[in-house]
Amino acid sequence: MPVYKYRAVTRTGDVVENRVEMSNKYLLLRKLKQSDLLPISITSINVKTNKRVTKQKRNIETSNSILKQVRAEQIRKNLKGRENSFVDKVTTFLNKGKRITKKDVKVFTQNLFLLKKANFNNIHALSTVLETVDNLTLKAIIEDILLGVEAGENMYTTMEYYSSVFPPIYVNMIKVGELSGALTNALEQALNYLEDTEALNKKIKGVLVPNIIQFLGLLILLVVGTIVAVPMLQGLLDQFGAKDALPKITVNFANFLNTLVRIWYIPVIVIAAIAAVIIWYINTPKGKYKFHLFKYKMPIFGKLIYAIDFARLCQSILLNLKNGMRIQEALETGRNVSNNLVMLSMIESAINNTVTGQSWIEPFEDSGLSTPMISEMLKIGMQTDLVEMMEKLVAYMQIDIDEIMQRIMKVLPQIVYLIVGALLIFVVVVVLVPMLQIYMGGWMFDAMGV
Numbered sequence: 001m002p003v004y005k006y007r008a009v010t011r012t013g014d015v016v017e018n019r020v021e022m023s024n025k026y027l028l029l030r031k032l033k034q035s036d037l038l039p040i041s042i043t044s045i046n047v048k049t050n051k052r053v054t055k056q057k058r059n060i061e062t063s064n065s066i067l068k069q070v071r072a073e074q075i076r077k078n079l080k081g082r083e084n085s086f087v088d089k090v091t092t093f094l095n096k097g098k099r100i101t102k103k104d105v106k107v108f109t110q111n112l113f114l115l116k117k118a119n120f121n122n123i124h125a126l127s128t129v130l131e132t133v134d135n136l137t138l139k140a141i142i143e144d145i146l147l148g149v150e151a152g153e154n155m156y157t158t159m160e161y162y163s164s165v166f167p168p169i170y171v172n173m174i175k176v177g178e179l180s181g182a183l184t185n186a187l188e189q190a191l192n193y194l195e196d197t198e199a200l201n202k203k204i205k206g207v208l209v210p211n212i213i214q215f216l217g218l219l220i221l222l223v224v225g226t227i228v229a230v231p232m233l234q235g236l237l238d239q240f241g242a243k244d245a246l247p248k249i250t251v252n253f254a255n256f257l258n259t260l261v262r263i264w265y266i267p268v269i270v271i272a273a274i275a276a277v278i279i280w281y282i283n284t285p286k287g288k289y290k291f292h293l294f295k296y297k298m299p300i301f302g303k304l305i306y307a308i309d310f311a312r313l314c315q316s317i318l319l320n321l322k323n324g325m326r327i328q329e330a331l332e333t334g335r336n337v338s339n340n341l342v343m344l345s346m347i348e349s350a351i352n353n354t355v356t357g358q359s360w361i362e363p364f365e366d367s368g369l370s371t372p373m374i375s376e377m378l379k380i381g382m383q384t385d386l387v388e389m390m391e392k393l394v395a396y397m398q399i400d401i402d403e404i405m406q407r408i409m410k411v412l413p414q415i416v417y418l419i420v421g422a423l424l425i426f427v428v429v430v431v432l433v434p435m436l437q438i439y440m441g442g443w444m445f446d447a448m449g450v
Contacts, residue, residue, distance in 0.1 A: 002137075004043065105165060108129060112125055115128055116184045126142060127146060155174055156178055176337075179333055180325060211416040218420065253430050289341045300411060305340075307401050320334065342367070345363075359382075
């Protein structure tokens with residue numbers, strides 16, 4: 001539950017302050033009024049996120065200190081007539097505890113980008129965007145960001161506290177833009193990142209979801225048909241004394257499922273133990289590094305994941321170079337553009353190479369993940385105009401990502417259809433063939449000795 005820090009005036013004119021947990025700011029305001037307290041300020045300290053906030057933000061005390069000299073009479077006048085209407089109460093109830101969606105973050109980024117493009121300063125832009133947000137949870141986060149900016153902090157500093165809302169890559173883009181003085185371009189990149197991620201997820205879901213549903217349906221048909229229908233068919237044959245028997249594959253699979261049902265706890269324990277070992281290994285430094293390396297080298301999606309991460313790194317470097325940074329500073333500012341340990345280690349090696357006077361391109365080239373075309377373009381850029389070459393490289397990487405996506409969209413359906421088709425054939429052989437034998441009635445002649 002969100003934690004709020006409030007300052008209020010008692011009926012005697014004393015100023016009091018306290019912290020309290022409340023589902024939203026409007027309920028806290030009502031509670032203060034019922035307790036004969038006139039609120040001066042209500043500040044969100046933290047909003048419920050996936051990660052616990054371990055320290056209080058500096059901007060809260062700074063913002064509250066401005067209100068120390070407020071007089072009780074002025075507060076009473078300002079609050080007079082501000083009781084929530086029925087519509088406001090209904091809206092507050094419906095929005096209470098509302099989850100922040102990717103669409104909410106996208107709309108927030110788009111509105112902030114448009115205002116910054118219109119030369120709004122950060123405080124004015126955030127204040128304007130705040131009035132357009134309906135999601136109370138997101139609104140509390142934007143208020144916290146605004147308080148930080150008013151106290152002299154950067155926006156990305158506050159965003160880092162809400163990693164469940166703003167992805168690390170998104171926050172890093174904002175950080176690059178603020179530190180390099182090109183926040184408008186950074187917001188445009190962040191908006192493109194959100195749109196590209198959404199489009200990619202839609203394409204993959206469009207291929208996978210229908211086929212996964214079909215696969216699960218066939219699997220349920222296979223299991224239920226084998227457990228229920230096969231014994232009924234065998235009982236029918238035995239009842240009439242037919243010598244015909246069900247196919248061996250059907251009988252063997254039925255016996256396997258029956259055994260599995262009896263000792264279900266053994267495979268569950270084995271699977272849980274294997275999963276626990278894998279999760280434990282992945283959480284070790286060595287295991288996490290190998291898992292992240294597998295992401296870049298895995299079939300089908302590996303090249304796409306690396307290409308996207310490297311393209312974002314190039315965009316970050318280009319943005320920093322355009323604003324007068326050296327290559328070392330550009331790498332240091334954009335080092336967290338990806339949370340993949342392999343990419344982070346290559347960036348760290350590149351930074352160390354710039355310090356020792358070696359080529360910062362070598363770590364990416366030696367990894368074997370970058371194509372020779374990319375390495376050559378970077379080398380030529382270092383000898384001529386790096387900014388111009390980086391612009392061409394970013395454009396080339398975008399074309400390369402589009403081509404990889406097209407290949408994936410061609411190959412992925414074929415793989416899914418192959419798996420579903422294999423399962424369908426197994427269902428036909430195990431379940432449908434015995435049913436057809438019974439339906440054709442040949443066993444009846446056998447039972448009568450004909």
